Amino acid sequence: MASNCDVALAWRGLEALPDGQRQLLSVLVAEAEQQGWVLYLVGGAVRDLLLRPAVPGLGLPDLDLVVEGAAPGAGIQLGERLGRLYPDVHLHSYGTFQTCALTWPADSGLGPLSMDIATARAESYPHPGANPVVRPATLAQDLGRRDFTINAMAVRLTEPRAGTWLDPFGGQQDLERRQLRVLHEHSFADDPSRLYRGARLAARLGLTLEPHTEALWRQTLARNPWQPYLQHRGGAPALQHRLRGEFKYLFQSESWRPALRLLAVWRGLDCLVPDFPWQEAMVTQIATAGRLAQAHPFATETWLLSLAVLLTALPPAQRRGVVTQLDLPPKVGQCLESCDALQRCLQSAGRPSQVVAQLEPLGSETLVLLAATGPPWLRRLIRRYWSTWSQIRPFLTGDDLQALGYRPGPTFRGLLQHLRAATLDGVLRDRPAALAYLQSLDTQHSHQTVSE
Numbered sequence: 152m153a154s155n156c157d158v159a160l161a162w163r164g165l166e167a168l169p170d171g172q173r174q175l176l177s178v179l180v181a182e183a184e185q186q187g188w189v190l191y192l193v194g195g196a197v198r199d200l201l202l203r204p205a206v207p208g209l210g211l212p213d214l215d216l217v218v219e220g221a222a223p224g225a226g227i228q229l230g231e232r233l234g235r236l237y238p239d240v241h242l243h244s245y246g247t248f249q250t251c252a253l254t255w256p257a258d259s260g261l262g263p264l265s266m267d268i269a270t271a272r273a274e275s276y277p278h279p280g281a282n283p284v285v286r287p288a289t290l291a292q293d294l295g296r297r298d299f300t301i302n303a304m305a306v307r308l309t310e311p312r313a314g315t316w317l318d319p320f321g322g323q324q325d326l327e328r329r330q331l332r333v334l335h336e337h338s339f340a341d342d343p344s345r346l347y348r349g350a351r352l353a354a355r356l357g358l359t360l361e362p363h364t365e366a367l368w369r370q371t372l373a374r375n376p377w378q379p380y381l382q383h384r385g386g387a388p389a390l391q392h393r394l395r396g397e398f399k400y401l402f403q404s405e406s407w408r409p410a411l412r413l414l415a416v417w418r419g420l421d422c423l424v425p426d427f428p429w430q431e432a433m434v435t436q437i438a439t440a441g442r443l444a445q446a447h448p449f450a451t452e453t454w455l456l457s458l459a460v461l462l463t464a465l466p467p468a469q470r471r472g473v474v475t476q477l478d479l480p481p482k483v484g485q486c487l488e489s490c491d492a493l494q495r496c497l498q499s500a501g502r503p504s505q506v507v508a509q510l511e512p513l514g515s516e517t518l519v520l521l522a523a524t525g526p527p528w529l530r531r532l533i534r535r536y537w538s539t540w541s542q543i544r545p546f547l548t549g550d551d552l553q554a555l556g557y558r559p560g561p562t563f564r565g566l567l568q569h570l571r572a573a574t575l576d577g578v579l580r581d582r583p584a585a586l587a588y589l590q591s592l593d594t595q596h597s598h599q600t601v602s603e
């Protein structure tokens with residue numbers, strides 16, 4: 152057995168947590184023992200304790216706790232106990248089971264730390280990708296609803312038998328073998344977002360998909376049991392929400408590159424579009440989009456732009472389908488549509504002023520998307536627009552025109568636009584040339600100009 156996967160070592164790891172985190176746990180343990188409940192540390196924290204050596208004072212960023220033998224409100228009760236002791240904690244409860252989520256800010260001396268306290272529950276899925284129906288259960292059943300064996304382990308925190316290790320599905324062995332294994336045959340049909348979670352975890356921890364798990368994914372994918380529910384907005388709200396959330400976590404994670412590659416190689420994107428046209432070049436395009444987004448900020452979240460990069464590879468109808476399936480903000484759909492139309496227009500735009508007329512009305516997200524995914528000539532054009540053309544102003548200003556006797560109005564604006572276009576196209580190189588040009592325009596439009 153690998154020494155870094157040793158249960159006793161992991162338990163010592165829990166004892167080696169920083170004082171603040173140990174203090175937190177002991178408050179919860181005391182409260183649970185007083186109520187006659189059994190409290191467990193579960194999921195990712197247990198997995199991470201097994202993976203890392205017991206370094207004194209090294210905290211965990213995320214603690215998931217499960218209470219057994221209590222009514223659904225127990226999570227809230229425990230959370231509120233902490234809320235009274237720690238005024239800077241943010242407390243939120245949700246769901247039928249009133250799970251309690253607590254977060255401590257980075258400067259709290261504990262974190263940043265997030266904690267989830269839930270009552271042990273089992274789940275059943277009315278249809279593939281549905282919101283699960285939950286019912287009270289034992290800890291063993293609670294572990295049985297989880298995604299992978301390595302996330303289905305628990306450590307008992309309350310007496311008697313505090314420190315008992317629960318690993319009903321062989322998670323410890325899978326962790327040693329560095330593999331992801333689902334707990335049952337319907338796991339992916341119930342929730343395909345588990346594969347996305349798997350890709351993130353695998354990239355972070357250097358894991359592979361256990362062969363039977365991979366075969367299960369392929370078989371489930373061949374049936375595509377989620378499609379009827381995903382086809383319209385709100386058709387499978389839980390699944391749409393989960394998949395969207397998984398894209399967000401994936402693109403925001405430090406190891407998004409290997410995670411995305413794994414997801415693509417496992418054919419995880421195919422549950423959205425059969426035979427998703429994945430190309431390795433997309434990794435570079437997403438990285439480019441991220442860099443450009445820093446230089447040209449916009450309101451849309453960057454992870455949505457990363458996702459939009461993936462979608463540019465799809466024909467418009469399929470792309471619209473995914474926007475609906477994932478219930479993405481309309482802005483993303485509009486951005487993708489403008490990219491198509493623009494690429495066609497820009498191909499025939501010869502002069503800088505024509506390019507500027509196309510690009511200027513666009514939001515930065517569309518420009519970034521075009522620059523990151525378009526062919527080299529288009530990228531050059533947009534970079535030129537950003538670096539030079541967008542900065543160019545006509546040699547005469549509105550004040551100059553007014554001083555020359557023009558009155559503000561549509562024709563006035565038109566004159567300024569003409570002057571700018573001529574400057575952009577290199578026809579005008581200085582102020583005298585602009586004045587002469589204005590005169591020539593004025594002669595052409597004298598009647599309209601004077602009548603304003």
Ligand code: ATP
Pocket residue numbers: 193194195196213215296297298299302303342344345348
């Ligand atoms: P991380 O270190 O990224 O937080 P984690 O495993 O702790 O990894 P969480 O999202 O915090 O991930 O979830 C906590 C636990 O809840 C998981 O370890 C897993 O047991 C369970 N879980 C989360 N999402 C799912 C899911 N979609 N299906 C089944 N179990 C899940």
Ligand code: MG
Pocket residue numbers: 194195196213214215
């Ligand atoms: Mg976690």
